[in-house]
Amino acid sequence: xxxxxxxxxxxxxxxxxxxxxxxxxxxxxxxxxxxxxxxxxxxxxxxxxxxxxxxxxxxxxxxxxxxxxxxxxxxxxxxxxxxxxxxxxxxxxxxxxxxxxxxxxxxxxxxxxxxxxxxxxxxxxxxxxxxxxxxxxxxxxxxxxxxxxxxxxxxxxxxxxxxxxxxxxxxxxxxxxxxxxxxxxxxxxxxxxxxxxxxxxxxxxxxxxxxxxxxxxxxxxxxxxxxxxxxxxxxxxxxxxxxxxxxxxxxxxxxxxxxxxxxxxxxxxxxxxxxxxxxxxxxxxxxxxxxxxxxxx
Amino acid sequence: xxxxxxxxxxxxxxxxxxxxxxxxxxxxxxxxxxxxxxxxxxxxxxxxxxxxxxxxxxxxxxxxxxxxxxxxxxxxxxxxxxxxxxxxxxxxxxxxxxxxxxxxxxxxxxxxxxxxxxxxxxxxxxxxxxxxxxxxxxxxxxxxxxxxxxxxxxxxxxxxxxxxxxxxxxxxxxxxxxxxxxxxxxxxxxxxxxxxxxxxxxxxxxxxxxxxxxxxxxxxxxxxxxxxxxxxxxxxxxxxxxxxxxxxxxxxxxxxxxxxxxxxxxxxxxxxxxxxxxxxxxxxxxxxxxxxxxxxxxxxxxxxxxxxxxxxxxxxxxxxxxxxxxxxxxxxxxxxxxxxxxx
Numbered sequence: 001x002x003x004x005x006x007x008x009x010x011x012x013x014x015x016x017x018x019x020x021x022x023x024x025x026x027x028x029x030x031x032x033x034x035x036x037x038x039x040x041x042x043x044x045x046x047x048x049x050x051x052x053x054x055x056x057x058x059x060x061x062x063x064x065x066x067x068x069x070x071x072x073x074x075x076x077x078x079x080x081x082x083x084x085x086x087x088x089x090x091x092x093x094x095x096x097x098x099x100x101x102x103x104x105x106x107x108x109x110x111x112x113x114x115x116x117x118x119x120x121x122x123x124x125x126x127x128x129x130x131x132x133x134x135x136x137x138x139x140x141x142x143x144x145x146x147x148x149x150x151x152x153x154x155x156x157x158x159x160x161x162x163x164x165x166x167x168x169x170x171x172x173x174x175x176x177x178x179x180x181x182x183x184x185x186x187x188x189x190x191x192x193x194x195x196x197x198x199x200x201x202x203x204x205x206x207x208x209x210x211x212x213x214x215x216x217x218x219x220x221x222x223x224x225x226x227x228x229x230x231x232x233x234x235x236x237x238x239x240x241x242x243x244x245x246x247x248x249x250x251x252x253x254x255x256x257x258x259x260x261x262x263x264x265x266x267x268x269x270x271x272x273x274x275x276x277x278x279x280x281x282x283x284x285x286x287x288x289x290x291x292x293x294x295x296x297x
Numbered sequence: 298x299x300x301x302x303x304x305x306x307x308x309x310x311x312x313x314x315x316x317x318x319x320x321x322x323x324x325x326x327x328x329x330x331x332x333x334x335x336x337x338x339x340x341x342x343x344x345x346x347x348x349x350x351x352x353x354x355x356x357x358x359x360x361x362x363x364x365x366x367x368x369x370x371x372x373x374x375x376x377x378x379x380x381x382x383x384x385x386x387x388x389x390x391x392x393x394x395x396x397x398x399x400x401x402x403x404x405x406x407x408x409x410x411x412x413x414x415x416x417x418x419x420x421x422x423x424x425x426x427x428x429x430x431x432x433x434x435x436x437x438x439x440x441x442x443x444x445x446x447x448x449x450x451x452x453x454x455x456x457x458x459x460x461x462x463x464x465x466x467x468x469x470x471x472x473x474x475x476x477x478x479x480x481x482x483x484x485x486x487x488x489x490x491x492x493x494x495x496x497x498x499x500x501x502x503x504x505x506x507x508x509x510x511x512x513x514x515x516x517x518x519x520x521x522x523x524x525x526x527x528x529x530x531x532x533x534x535x536x537x538x539x540x541x542x543x544x545x546x547x548x549x550x551x552x553x554x555x556x557x558x559x560x561x562x563x564x565x566x567x568x569x570x571x572x573x574x575x576x577x578x579x580x581x582x583x584x585x586x587x588x589x590x591x592x593x594x595x596x597x598x599x600x601x602x603x604x605x606x607x608x609x610x611x612x613x614x615x616x617x618x619x620x621x622x623x624x625x626x627x628x629x630x631x632x633x634x635x636x637x638x639x640x
Contacts, residue, residue: 028432133308134315140565140618141611142573144588148595152603153326229441233577236443237592252444263451270444278439285435 015294019214022290029286035279043096050089051075054246058084063262078268082258087251087265091272094248097241099276101158102227105166106220112166113173114216118204120174121181132178139171143230151239158247161240165230169223176219177212184208214291221284225277232273248273298627305623312615320608321366327600331355335366337377337385337601370608379599388590388602389609394477395465396586397613399505400568400575406510407517407567412560414514415521419556420548422526430518437515442574446508446581453504460504463583467501470494505582509574513567520563525556558629565621572614 013021023029042049058080065072066079066087078087120131147164154160181204184190193207234240235249243250248269255265324335332346332355333339340346350356354365369375375385418430454462465479466472472482472494479502483495528534529552537547576588583589587610594602 130311134312136618136622140569140614142569142576142614144573144576145591145607145610148591148603149323149607152595152598152600153323153328225439232441233443237577237580239592239595249441249443256447259451266447266451270441270447273441273444274439277441278436281435281439 015214018294019287019290022293023286026286026289028282029290032279032282032286035275036283039095039099039276039279042092043099046092046096050086050092052086052089054085054090054093055244056085056089058086060084063258065262066264066268079262079264081251081255081262081265087268090246090251091248091268093246094251094269095272095276097158097246098228098231098235098248098273101162102165102224102231105162105169105227105231106223109166109169109223110173110216110220113170114177116170117174117177118181118208121178122185122200122204135171135174135178139175141168143168143226144233147230147234147239156239156242158235158241158245161231161234164234165227168230169227172223173219176215180212180215181208184211218284218288218291221280221287225280225284228273228277228280248276301623301626305619305626309616309619312619313612316608316611316615317367317370318363320370320604321363323604323607324600327603329600333379334600334604335376337379339379375605376601378594378602380594380597380602385602385605389587389605391474391477392585392587392590393609393613395479395584396572396575396579396588398478398480399502399509399579399584399586400571402502402506403510403513403571403575404568406506407513410510411514411517412521415518416525416553416556418518419522419525419529420544420552422522422529427522431522434515434518437511438519440512442508442512443577443581445511446505446578449504449508450581460500465501465585466494466498470497472498505575505578505584508578509571512574513571516567516570517564520560521556524559525552527559528552528556531555558625558631561621561625561629565618565625568617568621569614572610576610 062084064080067074150164232249235247236253241247241250252269327334373386418427421427453459479498579586579588591606
């Protein structure tokens with residue numbers, strides 16, 4: 001909306017409100033947000049939504065097809081698996097575990113990465129050169145490799161795979177923060193604060209961080225989608241979450257044993273991971289273009 | 298020029314040294330006996346153990362041990378696998394080319410499909426075609442790679458019977474190993490029915506390449522598109538338009554090369570994802586590559602193999618990344634100024 005005179009405007013939208021307005025104007029982004037919202041609700045209220053227990057076995061109802069097929073029952077919406085566990089319940093709990101652990105890993109990685117990145121960005125001279133290049137190079141080690149090493153040292157398990165993914169996500173936050181801090185340190189308002197005698201810590205907390213939060217959120221959504229894929233991939237390879245635990249990748253790996261008889265045991269968890277990642281990506285993309293729109297206007 | 302080269306060489310050496318330290322410390326960090334983890338040899342009695350410890354300098358300080366280990370790494374004496382008993386250098390040299398082959402074809406697919414499509418979408422930005430392409434790439438990009446591979450197996454191998462399920466080539470063909478790249482090896486070999494063997498190898502490699510390549514292609518489209526759109530909003534494009542250049546002239550003279558520059562460093566980041574995806578897909582297609590080998594090693598707790606596998610894969614990825622970065626640095630004159638100001 002064109003603002004002819006700033007002073008005659010009756011309503012001054014805050015930067016967040018303007019971002020939200022730009023975000024809302026894209027229908028696809030809103031659809032993504034609603035989908036993500038559903039997953040978050042599933043994750044938060046899993047025990048209330050689900051009709052059964054996630055590990056409850058029912059010998060009388062093995063491999064019941066999903067309810068939309070002719071042999072299906074409505075009492076098992078997505079059917080049951082080879083042990084008679086209700087797939088719908090396991091999927092909802094799977095959203096909880098996969099999305100929840102992904103969220104925790106991203107927050108952890110963000111905390112560590114941003115502080116390291118700020119530190120590296122403010123360094124000068126040879127120390128900065130060594131720290132930066134070394135970080136760049138170590139960033140290239142694949143997640144799966146880190147995960148394999150951690151599993152070999154500590155043993156397989158959901159928590160151990162979370163450590164691996166946190167370690168793998170940290171470098172991209174370091175990289176992002178570092179280049180942002182470095183670009184920002186040259187700007188006039190930072191110089192002004194420095195002339196006022198602000199210490200490095202004060203500069204970062206009061207001047208740079210507020211400017212960085214939005215891009216950090218976008219970076220966080222990207223990292224979240226990577227974390228979801230990685231956690232489910234490790235669960236699938238049975239390096240992460242172990243079998244009875246309803247984690248989406250582990251459910252998929254379980255379903256693989258009976259893939260000929262019961263293809264829905266492979267199709268449903270895969271689709272859910274896909275939709276989850278898709279919704280996160282759509283929201284991240286929408287957020288990014290909303291920010292871009294706001295800055296360019 | 299020489300200064301840049303020395304800098305990158307130093308960087309590479311230091312990073313590889315850090316990796317060597319990490320891989321050495323793994324021998325201590327892994328559960329079990331340090332001597333066995335370090336060498337892969339299981340001593341039968343105390344006399345043999347003492348001899349081995351003396352040989353691998355385990356009775357000296359850690360620093361001496363490390364330098365002895367480093368020397369062994371450089372010579373190619375990497376120890377033995379617990380499970381197969383074979384020298385690890387030999388096993389890695391068999392498994393590594395298979396992975397590199399897979400990753401190379403996927404990368405070529407991304408370059409020859411993804412980059413042109415990205416340019417097209419960027420030129421026609423915010424049109425229907427662009428939205429379609431962008432939507433398709435976003436969707437493909439969101440696929441978990443292991444599920445995509447499973448779907449490909451279900452559809453093409455089981456439903457239509459169009460491609461084989463696993464392996465690199467049918468057992469009917471005995472292809473001698475020269476380069477380790479199966480397609481190249483078939484072409485170099487003197488088999489009687491070479492074209493049949495080639496077709497067979499191609500059908501084996503098609504599905505895994507498609508699974509890895511699709512995801513890389515999708516992210517390539519997105520990266521290229523963004524870069525082209527960014528270039529299109531630059532002032533020099535507006536200047537070219539006002540001089541009356543046709544849109545084709547603007548594209549070939551101004552957009553094409555300028556849009557490529559920011560893509561290169563992002564491509565370096567893609568290498569890591571590519572290798573990770575290749576490693577996951579290998580396990581599904583029983584492709585005898587390094588990823589499959591490592592996963593088998595972790596299932597069987599083969600610690601020497603894990604130690605060397607980690608070293609080999611990260612050396613590969615880091616060397617490639619640094620090379621792409623170096624190349625980028627050499628062809629991009631605008632980065633020099635920035636680097637000097639920054640460091």
